[in-house]
Amino acid sequence: MQEKKRSPEEIVILAISSAAVFCLLPFLIWRSIEQDWLIAGLDLFAITVAIVIFIHVYVTHKVLYARWILGILCAIELPLTIAMKGSDQIGWIYPAIIAIYMLLNPTVALMISLTMISIVAGVLWSQLSPLMYFQMLFSILATALFIYAFAAHMLNQQQILQQLSTKDPLTGAGNRRALEDKLLELMSYKRAHRDNTSTLILIDLDQFKEINDNYGHNVGDQILVTFASLVKQKLRNNESLYRLGGEEFVITVADKTSDKASILAEEIRELVDMFLFTNSIHLTISIGIAESQANETSLEWLGRADAAMYKAKGAGRNLCCVAA
Numbered sequence: 001m002q003e004k005k006r007s008p009e010e011i012v013i014l015a016i017s018s019a020a021v022f023c024l025l026p027f028l029i030w031r032s033i034e035q036d037w038l039i040a041g042l043d044l045f046a047i048t049v050a051i052v053i054f055i056h057v058y059v060t061h062k063v064l065y066a067r068w069i070l071g072i073l074c075a076i077e078l079p080l081t082i083a084m085k086g087s088d089q090i091g092w093i094y095p096a097i098i099a100i101y102m103l104l105n106p107t108v109a110l111m112i113s114l115t116m117i118s119i120v121a122g123v124l125w126s127q128l129s130p131l132m133y134f135q136m137l138f139s140i141l142a143t144a145l146f147i148y149a150f151a152a153h154m155l156n157q158q159q160i161l162q163q164l165s166t167k168d169p170l171t172g173a174g175n176r177r178a179l180e181d182k183l184l185e186l187m188s189y190k191r192a193h194r195d196n197t198s199t200l201i202l203i204d205l206d207q208f209k210e211i212n213d214n215y216g217h218n219v220g221d222q223i224l225v226t227f228a229s230l231v232k233q234k235l236r237n238n239e240s241l242y243r244l245g246g247e248e249f250v251i252t253v254a255d256k257t258s259d260k261a262s263i264l265a266e267e268i269r270e271l272v273d274m275f276l277f278t279n280s281i282h283l284t285i286s287i288g289i290a291e292s293q294a295n296e297t298s299l300e301w302l303g304r305a306d307a308a309m310y311k312a313k314g315a316g317r318n319l320c321c322v323a324a
């Protein structure tokens, strides 16, 4: 069986949890030799949590709780260490802030790191000269704010790239790449839960070439946009629209048999048939419906929906056909 690829989030958690273990382990040994049991206990606790998180993420690939626990651990461990051992430990605050931003959303990370900085500032107030105190405080605050600006910028870029790589720029529907990912997800869910069934609804706009020829490509484009937004209005949470290419679209209907998906397909067919597009253009659609089957590939599944759609075309168009 092919091994599941690790996501960037998993790699960050595995790296930070293992770094925490390797950074803290020598100090745990040192404190134990010195019989400084309180701080040794704190280090042991942090190492244990980091190891548990590492194993959990390594085995399950799940990151949601792991990133929160690790982020909060970073924010708690440091003020406690400073409270016990004094201002010598302040250098650790910089990697701790970076780790928190790598683990959590920038706004959450900002709130957590500012809380941690406020606690550390309170603890250090009586331990440092005023000049030293404010130099340290401002350098830590500046670090937190600069990393926030960087992390927020990176998140924004990441969202734009995600949008560009998964959406069809004309209609805003998912693109072919997003559809392929969705099909793989639905197929692997089906393999894991044999009795689960999902259905594909493949839609082709009828005689769309005539519309382009008669009204021009721009009007054709506008119709594709209006069609996609009409369909989107009909979809619920577990249903998504993708543009397969040209004037072909696919709706993935998770957790539903072809009988139930046919009701949605027929509603969409009727809606389009009744609708007047730009320039009062009337349009019809032909639909192929295929329920997922065990032991077939996502391409075979899509192929059955396509064959059913061509059957609808062959039977006179403006029809829904269910694959055998």
Ligand SMILES: Nc1nc2c(ncn2[C@@H]2O[C@H](COP(=O)(O)OP(=O)(O)OP(=O)(O)O)[C@@H](O)[C@H]2O)c(=O)[nH]1
Residues within 6 Å of the ligand: 170, 204, 205, 206, 207, 208, 209, 210, 212, 216, 217, 218, 219, 220, 221, 224, 245, 246, 247, 313
């Ligand atoms: N305006 C516009 N037209 C497109 C786009 N993509 C594909 N098309 C057009 O869609 C038309 C598809 O034509 P055909 O494959 O012959 O199919 P059809 O005319 O819909 O006929 P049937 O499918 O048999 O009902 C072609 O004229 C393509 O140029 C697009 O992004 N915008």
